[in-house]
Structure formats: C-alpha cells, structure tokens
Amino acid sequence: MSFLNHTKIAVIGGGSWATALIKILCEQHHVQIRWWLRNQKDIDHIRKFNHNPSYLSDVVLSPKKVKVFEKTTDAVKGADYIILAVPAAFIQESLQHLSAKHLQGKRIVSAIKGMVPGQNALVTDWAADAFGIEMKDTCVIAGPCHAEEVALEKQSYLTIASTECPAAEDFAALMTCRYVTANALDDLYGVEYAAVMKNIVALACGITHGLGYGDNFQAVLVSNAMQEIGSLVTALDPRERNLSSSAYLGDLLVTAYSQFSRNRLFGNMIGRGYSVKAAQLEMKMIAEGYYATRSIQELNKTYHVNLPITNAVYSILYEEQAPAAVMNELKKLLK
Ligand SMILES: NC(=O)c1ccc[n+]([C@@H]2O[C@H](COP(=O)([O-])OP(=O)(O)OC[C@H]3O[C@@H](n4cnc5c(N)ncnc54)[C@H](OP(=O)(O)O)[C@@H]3O)[C@@H](O)[C@H]2O)c1
Numbered sequence: 001m002s003f004l005n006h007t008k009i010a011v012i013g014g015g016s017w018a019t020a021l022i023k024i025l026c027e028q029h030h031v032q033i034r035w036w037l038r039n040q041k042d043i044d045h046i047r048k049f050n051h052n053p054s055y056l057s058d059v060v061l062s063p064k065k066v067k068v069f070e071k072t073t074d075a076v077k078g079a080d081y082i083i084l085a086v087p088a089a090f091i092q093e094s095l096q097h098l099s100a101k102h103l104q105g106k107r108i109v110s111a112i113k114g115m116v117p118g119q120n121a122l123v124t125d126w127a128a129d130a131f132g133i134e135m136k137d138t139c140v141i142a143g144p145c146h147a148e149e150v151a152l153e154k155q156s157y158l159t160i161a162s163t164e165c166p167a168a169e170d171f172a173a174l175m176t177c178r179y180v181t182a183n184a185l186d187d188l189y190g191v192e193y194a195a196v197m198k199n200i201v202a203l204a205c206g207i208t209h210g211l212g213y214g215d216n217f218q219a220v221l222v223s224n225a226m227q228e229i230g231s232l233v234t235a236l237d238p239r240e241r242n243l244s245s246s247a248y249l250g251d252l253l254v255t256a257y258s259q260f261s262r263n264r265l266f267g268n269m270i271g272r273g274y275s276v277k278a279a280q281l282e283m284k285m286i287a288e289g290y291y292a293t294r295s296i297q298e299l300n301k302t303y304h305v306n307l308p309i310t311n312a313v314y315s316i317l318y319e320e321q322a323p324a325a326v327m328n329e330l331k332k333l334l335k
C-alpha cells in the first residue's frame with residue numbers, strides 16, 4: 001500500500017487524551033499517525049501489543065496506521081499536522097529538541113486545555129512565539145469530551161477553533177467519525193481561555209463536593225462560574241460569542257459534573273482534607289486546573305476582572321487557606 005496521499009499527523013504526548021485522539025484518527029482511511037511519547041516502556045509495549053498500557057489500555061490501535069517514535073524530531077518528520085497533547089506544564093520540556101525549522105510549513109493543533117506556567121501564555125501563543133508559527137496555521141481541539149468516553153465510543157462533540165475557519169474545517173473533517181462530530185469555529189482565544197477557566201471551576205466543584213456541599217450549591221457555583229468565564233474571556237478578547245454553546249458552557253458542564261473529570265477529582269480530594277502534594281501523588285493523571293489557577297491569577301493582575309471563584313481556589317491551593325473557611329466566604333459572593 002502506498003502512503004503517499006495519506007495525511008500525516010504527529011501526536012505529541014502519551015496520556016489519555018493523546019491516546020483517545022489517536023483512536024479517533026485511526027477511524028480515517030487516509031491517515032498515518034506518528035506518535036511521540038516519553039516513556040520507553042510504554043513505547044515498547046505499544047510496538048508489541050498495539051495498545052497503551054498506561055492510559056486507556058483497552059483501546060486497540062492499528063499498527064498499520066500508528067508508528068511510535070522515541071524522538072520528537074523523528075515524529076514530526078513529514079507531518080502535515082502536529083497535535084500537542086501533553087499537559088501544558090510539560091510542553092516546553094516535551095518540545096525542547098524541536099526548532100522552527102522542524103515545524104516549518106506544518107499546522108499546529110493544540111489539544112491542551114492549559115497555560116504555559118511561568119509565562120502565563122496560552123499554548124497557541126507560546127508555540128507561535130517559540131517556533132515562528134503563523135496564527136492561521138494554528139488551531140485548538142476543544143469541546144466537552146472525556147478521553148474515557150471516546151474509548152467507549154460514546155457520542156461526543158468537539159470544536160476545532162482557529163482564527164480562520166478554513167484551517168479549522170480541514171482538521172474538523174479529520175476528527176469526525178461514527179461517534180465524534182467535530183465542528184469548526186473562528187474563536188481561537190475565546191475557546192482556549194474558556195477551556196483553561198473551566199478546569200479551575202471544576203476544582204472548585206470538587207472542593208465543595210468534598211466538603212459536603214450538594215447539587216443545589218453546585219448549580220449556583222456553575223452558573224456563577226459561567227459569568228466569571230464570560231467576564232474574563234471578554235476582557236482578554238472582546239468580541240461577540242455565544243457562550244452557551246458546547247465549546248464553552250458544554251465543556252464547563254462536563255468537567256463540573258462528570259465522574260471522569262480529573263480536575264473535579266483533584267478538587268474533591270482537597271475538599272476531603274488531602275494536601276496538594278498528597279492529591280498529586282494519589283492521582284496518576286494531571287489536573288491542569290492546578291497550574292491554570294496560578295497563571296490566571298497572575299494574568300489577571302493586568303486585567304483586574306472580578307474572579308471570586310478563581311481567587312478562592314488560588315487561596316486554597318497556593319496560600320494554604322482552609323477549604324471550608326474559603327468556601328464559606330465564597331458562598332456570600334454567589335447569587
Ligand atoms: N483526558 C481528557 O479527557 C482530556 C480531554 C480534553 C483535553 N485534555 C487535555 O489534554 C492534555 C493532556 O492531558 P491528558 O488527560 O492526556 O493527561 P493524563 O492522561 O493525565 O496524562 C499525563 C501525561 O503527562 C505526562 N507527564 C506527566 N508528568 C510529566 C513530566 N514531568 N514531564 C513530561 N510529561 C509528563 C505523562 O507521561 P507519563 O505517563 O510518562 O508519566 C502523560 O503522558 C491536558 O491539557 C488536558 O487538559 C484532556
């Protein structure tokens with residue numbers, strides 16, 4: 001079989017979302033996947049048994065379509081698209097061996113819902129800056145979608161957001177299959193910031209749940225959170241957008257309520273009395289919201305948006321304030 005006319009997609013990251021995205025891409029006939037992950041044991045296992053032993057291990061990946069690489073420089077060779085799917089905190093380390101020349105002429109797709117710590121930058125902005133990528137060649141994968149449900153082939157919707165729709169539409173077609181519908185949208189920044197914020201809200205939901213608050217309170221928290229997300233996104237990138245659509249509200253809801261949410265689980269442990277360190281050790285996966293809380297807090301020093309939920313989570317995670325006392329104060333600010 002000739003692979004000349006296949007779309008070649010490099011995937012950077014070995015966690016649950018990278019694995020789920022590869023499963024979706026494997027549904028396409030004309031796609032070749034070039035997968036980089038850092039863990040040599042996982043690489044050897046995937047080569048031998050065609051599944052990722054550490055994340056979504058039930059998902060079988062077609063060896064005809066998926067090739068695994070030890071080096072990012074090899075994985076990106078000849079790729080049309082490069083999907084970034086490591087937690088934001090590790091993106092700089094993961095791409096350290098790549099330079100602008102390796103990524104020239106390729107489209108960059110961020111599947112990351114987080115900000116680059118220290119720089120407090122969106123991943124797309126950071127990548128554009130670090131590798132000289134034009135914004136028209138960048139898009140993000142967003143929407144309410146948990147990797148675990150992709151593995152189970154549960155009906156899911158994704159939003160592919162870009163500053164220009166043609167790029168997003170091309171990629172949305174690649175991400176659409178029997179159980180996934182992907183739609184294009186031209187709101188790169190709004191979607192990316194909202195996805196960062198919903199993780200912080202999920203931490204708050206988890207914390208309050210862990211403290212014993214019920215569904216009644218959670219509904220108030222989530223509706224106030226939507227206003228908080230709207231205020232911040234509008235301050236950072238003012239334009240018209242429908243915040244009740246699935247890329248914004250939908251993503252918030254799935255994170256706030258799903259049994260699969262990493263951020264909610266992390267928050268829940270904090271609410272039940274775990275320290276941040278203990279919760280990180282207990283949870284094998286990464287809660288992006290932990291890092292995002294600090295980035296948004298620092299970014300907001302410039303914008304001064306009223307962010308009571310983010311402030312509350314920040315004081316619990318970074319200032320060692322007692323969750324019960326902080327949520328007691330937050331309670332007074334919600335309507
Ligand atoms: N999971 C979802 O349902 C989902 C959905 C939409 C978006 N996302 C986004 O996708 C991104 C990736 O999340 P994920 O859910 O795939 O993560 P995950 O399942 O928690 O996996 C964590 C990944 O990070 C790697 N990692 C951990 N510590 C590291 C370090 N110090 N340096 C470098 N890599 C390290 C792990 O590698 P090892 O296994 O080798 O430790 C693993 O590949 C996040 O931005 C997340 O918000 C996730």
Ligand SMILES: O=P(O)(O)OC[C@H](O)CO
Binds near residue numbers: 144254255264
């Ligand atoms: O719900 P979380 O915290 O696992 O985040 C995963 C995705 O962002 C859901 O769309």
